Amino acid sequence: MTGDSRFSAYADRTVLITGATGFIGGRIAERLALDHGAHVRALVRSFGRAARLARLPVELTYGELGDPASLSAAVKGCDVVIHAAFDWRADANNLAGITNLAEACLAHGVRRMVHMSTMAVYGTLPPGDFDEASLDTPFTAYAKSKVTLEQHLGTFVGERGLPAVVLQPTIVYGPFSLPWTDQPVRRLLAGKLVLPEDPQGLCNAVYVDDVVDASLLAGLATDAIGERFLISGPDWPTWQAMFESYAQVLGVDGPVLLPAAEIRRRNRTAGLTALRHSIHNPGELIRTLAKSTLRAPLMALYRRLPQGKQAGIRRLYTSRPSGGPVPVFLPNAQLFNLYTNLARARIDKARQVLGYTPRFPAERGLAMTAEYIRWAYPCRDKAAA
Amino acid sequence: MPLFSAHIPTWSFSLFSLLQSRAQPTNSVRSRSIPAHRQQNLAVVGCGAVAELSIVAALEQLKLKPRLFVDRSEQQAEALASRFGAAIATTTAALTEHGVNAAIIATPNGAHATVALDLLDAGVHVLVEKPMAVSGAECDAMIAAADASGACLAVGQMYRFSPAYRWVKALIDAGTLGEIRHVEVRTGAPYGWPLKSGGLWRRDVAGGGVLIDAGVHILDLLLWWLGDLCVEDYRDDNYGGVEADCLLTASTVSGGEVIAEFSRTREMPRRLRIEGARGAVGISLAGGTIDELSGAATSFDAGPRLSRTAATSHIQLFASEIEDWLAAIAARRQPFVPGHEAARVVRLIETCYRQRREWELPWMKVPGAPHGAAA
Structure with a gap:
């Protein structure tokens, strides 16, 4: 413990986690079950994605965000609900999901609901500091959806007394972080990863275990209800x-630095470059x-294809890049x-209200991530990528 | 005397030798149908993802029409039965009523032995999916039941039907590689089967994790090719559930080193390499093909019946094991992978789990929060 x-x-609490088959939710489940002795219940939509979660002593419960009955059954008996799921297939499911989850939390007297939003x-934002009082100006569909969800949850807090807290993690990296660790790693292995030369951008990086700390603190902190916290x-x-x-x-080789104008110029012909690459490496397209x-x-x-054609596709599927331009x-x-x-x-607000103290400066978080990369990419040659 | 016994008395040795000599898989499953005299009154017991994605496709390829599909979920049974116009049932008690005399068992691993024992005791021929069972004791009971009733017990260690893997077997048996010094296999990918339930994630249902689910294929090949293995070290990341990643170090009888790593979370090279004193062979497990030959292996000729370049889909492998099993029943011979052969890998896996150590992954432990692995 x-x-x-x-x-x-x-140690004596039951915690429901949505999105526990994913990166952040999965690590919260690990920490709660292994380090803190919580009874963890994980809402699972697709059992096929639960391999990592299944290593743990956790309860797997089938449920869908859009299905109020399954959510109610999953929430029943829980002290804390951590909502880390996001449905990329259909945004309507996210709004329905947070509504159903909030209703279930109210119905079953859940002590705390922690909603995972985003810095996005x-x-x-302009150069300089920003905090939770900064204006919401979402740029992507994902960010717009998260704004809507925060607002919707705010209504539940204000009008129905839902004891909910919103966390806004920044760039969460570490073991199994698809966008900020695994994807850059795969790109570095497979070709050239380009960064703008000027300015040298800052990464609001947070190691995943710091986000877990914040989530667990948000599940307990007394003055946090109705607030949102950058993490x-x-x-x-x-x-x-x-x-x-x-x-x-x-x-x-590390990332390649290019002037912004050059990146814009190359982006205009990116489709053609991708096509050339696919012609040389159809296996990659199939994979x-x-x-x-x-x-x-x-x-x-x-x-339905004849055996010969199936065999041909299998050969391509297992083929390695055979030449052509190096992907950029x-x-x-x-x-x-x-x-x-x-x-x-x-992160002053999180420090003051939640008692959040990040434990992983970038150097330390990246050192831990390096251990993961060595383990996760045992075949680290470019050809195998 | 049970026909399919592994323990044959001396007087029947010549007959057994003859039957064994025919216990070779046919090498030509190309959407052809099983001859009528080899067809049985078939049932499929267990209608989950394996049955849906593999067994049914293989049955269709062989133009076989099962009479009955059995699953605790009528809905799942119906989904498959409707493709053949077959009946459905929720328990195996219905097999007799439908005149079934041969059944493919594709239930969760933990139920293999229970279901198989019931059927074998009743004299029903059984093809049980891999792993044969989840313990050596269960395997022994199944073998004994088949011996007693005379039913044919085959196990779906389908990789043994791959032409390329049989070519490797011939290569090693011929001694071409010389003494085996080093074997290394690293395979796996992020898990992605469209599971119908969470059974695979429960130790009591699945019998374990990636080792018994995917590792069973590779370890069975290694036992088949190299003979018995001695477990030197086994570690995995099971923290009270079922492991997703594991690492095995073992040795062959002659002291060759074997390293095997299996994963459900990582893109692994999916490659197996065997290095002997006189040559080496490398295998792409993704395609089931040989992608490296060196030394004496380059000039090895396994004869006209074995092709090292023939690619085989997993549906074809399923079809091959079904075809061989039906042929074994019809010819009253041992199947290509009988119970006593498939039991070896179950015992090896059992030893691994018994000797398990936690695979210490640095990022799992947070400063100030030491955790002890469960199970």
């Missing part, structure tokens, strides 16, 4: 430093499709904004 007395209250609600790390490394760190572990949401219908088509991963508009960011998240 934990040596951290701040979380000892969880603030959109593109970031104690420092602001540059994006280049982050990705250089990954590259060093991998033993590959991408096999991992996409189109997998099931494509597999159905594949099974240019930042799209959203990433460009992020990579040139000079705004710095302030």
Whole structure:
């Protein structure tokens, strides 16, 4: 059990986690079950995605955000509900989900609901510090959705007395972080990862265990209800430093710096470049499709093909890149904004109200992440990527 | 005397040798149908993801029409039965009523032995999916039940039907590689089967995690190719559930080193390499093909019946094991993978779990929060 007395209250609590098959929810489940002796119940929509979660002594409960009955059954008997799920398939499910979850929490007298939002609600910010009082100017569909969810939850808090807290993690990296660790690593392995040369953007990085600390604190803190908290790390490394760190572990070239104008010029012909790459490496295209949401219908088509054609597709699927241009991963508009960011998240409110103290400066978090990368990418040569 | 016994008395040795010599998988499952005289009154017991995605497709390829689909969920049974116009049932008690004399068991691992014992005791021929069972004791009971009733017990260790893997077997058996010095296999990918339930994630239902689910294929091949293995070290990341990643170090009887790593969370190289004193062979497990030969292995000729380049889909492998099992029943011979063969890998896995150590992954522990692994 934990040596951290701040979380000892969880030892006799039941905690429902939505999104526990994912990155942040999964790590919260690990910490609660293994370090703090909580009874963890995980809402699972797709059992096939629960391999990591299944290593733990947790209760897996089938449920859908859009299904009030399954949510009510999952919430019943829980002291704390941590809502870390986000449905990328249909945004309507997210609004329905938070409504159903909030109703279930009220119906079953849940002591605290913690909702995982995002720093992205603030959109593109000017250089300098920002905090929870900054204006919401969401830039992406994801961020717009998260703003709506925060507002909707606020109504439940204000009008119905729901004891909910909102967390806004920044760039959450670490083991199993798909967007900020695994994807950059795969790109560094497979080709050239491009960053804007000027300015050298700051990354509001937070190691995943700091987000877990904040989540657990938010589940207990007495003065936190109805508030939202930015959750970031104690420092602001540059994006280049982050990705250089990954590259060093991998033993590959670091990110390539290009002027903004050059990135814009290349982005205009990115489609053509991707096409050229696919022609040279059709296997990569097939592997991408096999991992996409189109997998099931494509597999159905594949099974109808003659044996010879199936064998040909299998050969391509297992083939390694055979040449052609080295893939160049240019930042799209959203990433460009992020990579040139000079705004710095302030976490004073979380420090004061939640008692949040980040434990992982970038150097330490990246050192831990390096251990993960060595383990997760045992075949670290470019060809195998 | 039970026909499929593994313990054959001396007087029947010549007959057994003859039957064993025929216990080779056919090498030509190309959407052809099973001859009528080999067809049985079939049932499929367990209608989850494996049955839906693999067994049914193999049955269709072989143009076989089961009479009955059995599952605790009528809905799941119906979903598969409707493709064949077959009947459904929620328990195996219905097998007799439908005149079933041969059943494919694709239930969760933990139920393999219970279901198989019931059927074998009743004289029903059984093809049980891998792993044969979740303990050596269960395997022994199944073998004894088959011996007693004379039913044919085959196990779906389907990799043994791959032409390329049989070529490797011939290569090693011929001694071409010389003494085996080093074997290394690292395989797996983020898990993605569309599971119908959470049973695979429960130790009491699945019998374990990635080792018994995916590792069972590779370890069975290694036992088949190399003979018995001695477990030197086994570690995994089970913290009170079922492991998603594991690492095994073992040795062959002659002292060769074996390293095997299996994962449900990482993109692994999916490659197996065997290095001997006189040559080496490398295998792409993703495609089931040989992608490296060196030394004496380059000039090895396994004969016209074994192709090291033939790619085989997993549906074809399922079809091959079903075809072999039906042929074994019809010819009253041992199947290509009988119970006593498949039991070896179950015993090896049992030893691994018994000797388990926690795989210490640095990021799992947070400063100030030491945790002890459960189970």
